[in-house]
Amino acid sequence: MNTSSASFISLLLVSSLLLTNAQTTPPLIRGLSFDFHRTNCPSLETTIRDYLREIFSSDFGMAPGLLRVHFHDCFVQGCDGSVLLAGSASGPAEQEAPPNLTLRPRAFVIINELRNRIHRACGAIVSCSDIAALCARDAVFLSGGPDYRVPLGRRDGVTLATVNATLDNLPFFGSSARELAAFFLNKGLDLNDLVALSGGHTFGRSNCASFVGRLYPTQDPTLDPIFAETLRRVCPSNTSSGVTPLDVRTPNIFDNQFYVALVNRQGLLNSDQDLFTDPTIRPIVTRFANNQTLFFERYVFSIIKMGMLNVLTGTQGQIRTDCSRRNTVTTHLTTGVDEQGESAAF
Numbered sequence: 001m002n003t004s005s006a007s008f009i010s011l012l013l014v015s016s017l018l019l020t021n022a023q024t025t026p027p028l029i030r031g032l033s034f035d036f037h038r039t040n041c042p043s044l045e046t047t048i049r050d051y052l053r054e055i056f057s058s059d060f061g062m063a064p065g066l067l068r069v070h071f072h073d074c075f076v077q078g079c080d081g082s083v084l085l086a087g088s089a090s091g092p093a094e095q096e097a098p099p100n101l102t103l104r105p106r107a108f109v110i111i112n113e114l115r116n117r118i119h120r121a122c123g124a125i126v127s128c129s130d131i132a133a134l135c136a137r138d139a140v141f142l143s144g145g146p147d148y149r150v151p152l153g154r155r156d157g158v159t160l161a162t163v164n165a166t167l168d169n170l171p172f173f174g175s176s177a178r179e180l181a182a183f184f185l186n187k188g189l190d191l192n193d194l195v196a197l198s199g200g201h202t203f204g205r206s207n208c209a210s211f212v213g214r215l216y217p218t219q220d221p222t223l224d225p226i227f228a229e230t231l232r233r234v235c236p237s238n239t240s241s242g243v244t245p246l247d248v249r250t251p252n253i254f255d256n257q258f259y260v261a262l263v264n265r266q267g268l269l270n271s272d273q274d275l276f277t278d279p280t281i282r283p284i285v286t287r288f289a290n291n292q293t294l295f296f297e298r299y300v301f302s303i304i305k306m307g308m309l310n311v312l313t314g315t316q317g318q319i320r321t322d323c324s325r326r327n328t329v330t331t332h333l334t335t336g337v338d339e340q341g342e343s344a345a346f
């Protein structure tokens with residue numbers, strides 16, 4: 001057995017131990033706490049939940065759209081709100097890297113509108129990255145998924161990632177499960193995290209470009225033939241521009257049906273279906289397909305863990321007064337808002 005197979009098997013063993021002794025919350029990073037804004041902005045969480053409930057009632061797609069923004073934020077440079085930054089004269093923004101081109105533009109508008117409402121009520125003390133993490137939580141809860149408390153206290157970064165750094169840090173839809181496992185491990189996320197977080201694909205949509213490689217020129221044999229036929233109608237050629245749900249069974253509900261689809265070879269992305277094809281990872285998929293409560297518990301654990309990747313805390317970074325641009329000295333002087341008695345650092 002080579003070293004990489006040995007370490008993969010040890011990872012699997014550790015992961016299955018974790019799966020049987022599921023803890024609900026990972027240890028919090030120093031500087032984050034559940035009560036960070038409890039006294040200085042008590043209306044924070046109700047402002048977000050009430051506003052999103054209203055938005056989702058007419059535009060349900062914003063729920064998956066907001067969850068994906070938080071994921072793309074955290075995997076690139078950590079959860080520092082960098083994906084929210086618009087481009088500058090000095091070069092293309094993180095938002096212009098190919099995987100970010102299919103983020104929904106309205107999700108950025110919603111986060112900034114919430115920032116506006118929250119800063120009007122409490123002062124500029126809540127970061128855009130915290131707001132994005134809370135939006136991701138409410139996107140899941142308001143779609144039928146679990147509710148959970150989000151550790152808060154993140155601060156916003158002042159730099160954007162380059163297009164290449166963004167590409168290097170976001171997983172690719174054509175990856176095998178093994179490749180994804182290594183990719184996630186590099187971020188400190190294990191196999192349970194990989195499978196539970198891939199459950200984010202229980203709602204939302206995908207463009208043809210992300211899966212036509214499984215239809216043309218030859219059909220992927222792991223794809224259920226009847227499902228493949230439906231997909232061919234959505235994407236009649238390898239250049240089609242259609243969209244289709246990621247979870248064919250319950251496209252707008254956050255539930256465990258995504259895993260049931262994988263068991264039935266109806267996963268849309270290669271990266272999703274291969275979690276079931278891979279014999280070492282398959283047992284985790286099967287357990288989530290059979291037990292929604294277990295999936296919800298593991299999802300909560302893993303999304304909280306993901307939401308703490310390389311966060312800025314304390315006096316690092318800043319609290320942006322507009323999520324799409326970093327503060328200038330002038331914006332700070334004109335707002336004159338301190339966080340918990342400290343001057344914000346730039």
Ligand code: HEM
Nearest residue numbers: 064065068071102171172173197200204205206207210271
């Ligand atoms: C495991 C590796 C992952 C890969 C390769 C991947 C890839 C993708 C791709 C290709 C799409 C469709 C983009 C398009 O064509 O429009 C997508 C959509 C989506 N992803 Fe992932 N993703 C991964 C993990 C995650 C994670 C960890 C989450 C969140 C926890 C997530 C949440 C979403 C959501 C909610 C959508 C639908 C967005 C919408 O409807 O606007 N993904 N992902």
